[in-house]
Amino acid sequence: MSAPVKKNDRLTVYIEDLTHDGNGVAKIDGYPLFIQGALPDETAEVHVLKTLKNYGFAKMIEIIKPSPDRVEAPCEYFSQCGGCQLQHLSYEGQLKWKENMVRNVMQRIGKIDAPVLPVKGMEEPWQYRNKAQIPFSTDEAGQEIAGFYKTKSHTIVDMERCLIQTGEADVILAELKKELATIGISPYNEDTHEGMLRHVVVRKARATGEVMVVLVTKKKKFPKAEEAVATIQKLVPNVTSIMQNINCDKTNVIFGEETLNLWGKDVIIDTIGDIRFEISARSFYQVNPIQTEVLYQQALDYADLQGDERVIDAYCGIGTISLFLAQKAKAVMGVEIVPQAIEDAKRNAELNGFTNTYFEAGPAEEVIPRWYKEGKEADVLVVDPPRKGCDEALLTTILEQRPKRVVYVSCNPGTLARDLRILEDGGYKTQEIQPVDMFPHSTHCEAVAWLELV
Secondary structure, eight states: OOOSSOTTOEEEEEEEEEOTTSOEEEEETTEEEEETTOOTTOEEEEEEEEEOSSOEEEEEEEEEEOOTTBOOOSOTTTTTBSSOSOTTBOHHHHHHHHHHHHHHHIIIIIOOOSOBOOOBOOSSOSSOBSEEEEEEEEOTTSOEEEEEEBTTSOOEEEOSOOTTBOHHHHHIIIIIHHHHHHHTOOBOBTTTTBOSEEEEEEEEOTTTOOEEEEEEESSSOOTTHHHHHHHHHHHOTTEEEEEEEEOOSSSSOSOOSEEEEEEEOSOEEEEETTEEEEEOTTOOOOSOHHHHHHHHHHHHHHHTOOSSOEEEEETOTTTHHHHHHHTTSSEEEEEESOHHHHHHHHHHHHHTTOOSEEEEESOHHHHHHHHHHTTOOOSEEEEOOOTTOSOHHHHHHHHHHOOSEEEEEESOHHHHHHHHHHHHHTTEEEEEEEEEOSSTTSSOOEEEEEEEEO
16 A cells, blocks of 8 residues: 655644654554654644655644644754754653653553653753763864764764763863864864874763763874873863773774773772762763662662672673662672673772672673572572663573562663563563653663562
């Protein structure tokens, strides 16, 4: 059957929902049209741009009836930059949409009927990111540019500031590109693989105020290193660490394998709750420290530890959740496939004086069954997988080992719903799901699920 609309049609439509990338969704006889900039509960006149077999795309011409939650996006780059998708939706509207999105995904994908609680949001949802990864390049005229990428592209939007980043990152955005010609450092061009400076990564510890600046260069030999250090110190007076990371490959991956100290400390120190963490140039560390504490506290609450439990933390990373759990548990064992992350976890446990933790590198689906065979059983199992969700073999392991309680921390409601369905079919019952807004003004939403063996 052909689509009920065709290219260049002008239609008046009602916007029902948003997609995962923030486009409005209108349906014509069940046929979805995706409309950039449209919001749920709006009526708009649109121009059909393209039709495919199962869906089409349209451009908004006029908003006939705006959403009561529509606001003017405060960022001047919002229409170009791909970093935020929802600045034109009030923050209250964002939280309401995210709650409904998580609930709908649970029901549609997983047939999960557990209560989904209102999203835990931020009091001040701006300047929350403690890490900025800023690409540097040149424009068609050869002028230095720095900013963030357009949606679904590697075209840099030249920017002076970002409303969700720290002030130190704004200084780098606005000022460093002006200094490059004076220093004699050429920005990297991804198309030609020429130039020296690829990215500048700015990390700031919220608790201590320490700042790390990482210069990602195409070559290890960095003739202008001293000038670069002096310039960074001038632009960011509170900087405590300046590092060089070398990425010689023709790739859009940001970091290479080797990192050198140009000046100051190798790490910065931050805290989540009462726990201190050392953060290196390439450490994984949540970018929203305020909401990270909310997220991890929720995981700890759902674990409901009384002091005599053994806990396994799968996908433990650098030990952030593990150490939260170790405050209340008899013992916590963390497993992570990245060896460097495990070394960071051990160091962070030592930094905080924990003696009831054990960390091991390897695939969780292989390490955990061996632990059980060795008598290292768990009362509570916590998982915090990547966006693709839990490995199928790990889910099988959980169902075979049957810990009494599972706490699932997720950054992707879709894969969370899928995995909860598998666990419920295997004998668990989802008790409650708590969404947490880690990334205001984006469509992303994290959630913590609490499951009990029945």
